[in-house]
Amino acid sequence: MALSGAVHGFVGYIGRGPCPCKRLSSWKFFKNCSIPWDMNTPLDLNGVTVWKGLLDRDAQENIVAALRILAEAAPFRTYLTPGGKAMSVRMTGAGPLAWVSDRSGYGYAPLQPDGGAWPEIPACLFDVWRQVAEDAPLPDSCLVNFYGEGTKMGMHQDRDEAELSHPVVSISLGDEALFRVGGRKRGGPTKSVWLASGDVAVLSGEARLAYHGIDRVRFGSGTLLPKGGRINVTLRVAGAYSSRNSAARAPERSG
Numbered sequence: 001m002a003l004s005g006a007v008h009g010f011v012g013y014i015g016r017g018p019c020p021c022k023r024l025s026s027w028k029f030f031k032n033c034s035i036p037w038d039m040n041t042p043l044d045l046n047g048v049t050v051w052k053g054l055l056d057r058d059a060q061e062n063i064v065a066a067l068r069i070l071a072e073a074a075p076f077r078t079y080l081t082p083g084g085k086a087m088s089v090r091m092t093g094a095g096p097l098a099w100v101s102d103r104s105g106y107g108y109a110p111l112q113p114d115g116g117a118w119p120e121i122p123a124c125l126f127d128v129w130r131q132v133a134e135d136a137p138l139p140d141s142c143l144v145n146f147y148g149e150g151t152k153m154g155m156h157q158d159r160d161e162a163e164l165s166h167p168v169v170s171i172s173l174g175d176e177a178l179f180r181v182g183g184r185k186r187g188g189p190t191k192s193v194w195l196a197s198g199d200v201a202v203l204s205g206e207a208r209l210a211y212h213g214i215d216r217v218r219f220g221s222g223t224l225l226p227k228g229g230r231i232n233v234t235l236r237v238a239g240a241y242s243s244r245n246s247a248a249r250a251p252e253r254s255g
């Protein structure tokens, strides 16, 4: 299957070196756009903060290397929606809790669908979190989305976490993707931006519950993943350490 080939291409990729995530200070120009943009000033997309080019190539390669190890312990899977439809984006996770979906609903699970433990969240992802969400507790959940050719993610809210006041940090790697953000209610006006490899979006404050999704991916547009595709890493505080851990599912879910 082409998709699994692409996932294997990603899994087979090895990066090297430390995790030098850094905020650059130079001015850049958007592709196909003449508006200069200061990399120290994030974009505001209906309240969602988008840090363009936050992660340099070394940082991106280090994250991909860490995700390769993660995916060996927790392979990418195709989840079903509660309605029984297969999602086009393949997913895996890490942390004490990871997001899952099947016919019984969306939520967080302490174990993989086959019963294995989720791997730990790679340290370099905490470095990214600290850069953009330093006042929030560290995330206890990491969702890794792999977008192959022709995949997308419909507009949705992130609201399966026990505590909805903590930010969601979303890292883009690989091919470019059209990211759409609306308001806290479905429908209504939206704004969109093409996310490139190394961009980081933060949903916080009023925009923590903003509807958002990926309209499409420019498959093959990036150079980070040798066989193309896009990886999105979403870090959240799901509530593993919360006394009100109502979002976590029982471990004995069926796969």
Ligand SMILES: O=C(O)CCC(=O)C(=O)O
Pocket (backbone or CB within 6 Å): 143, 145, 153, 158, 170, 172, 179, 212, 213, 214, 232, 234
């Ligand atoms: O792929 C993205 O940039 C968005 C991912 C997302 O919205 C999610 O995992 O909830």
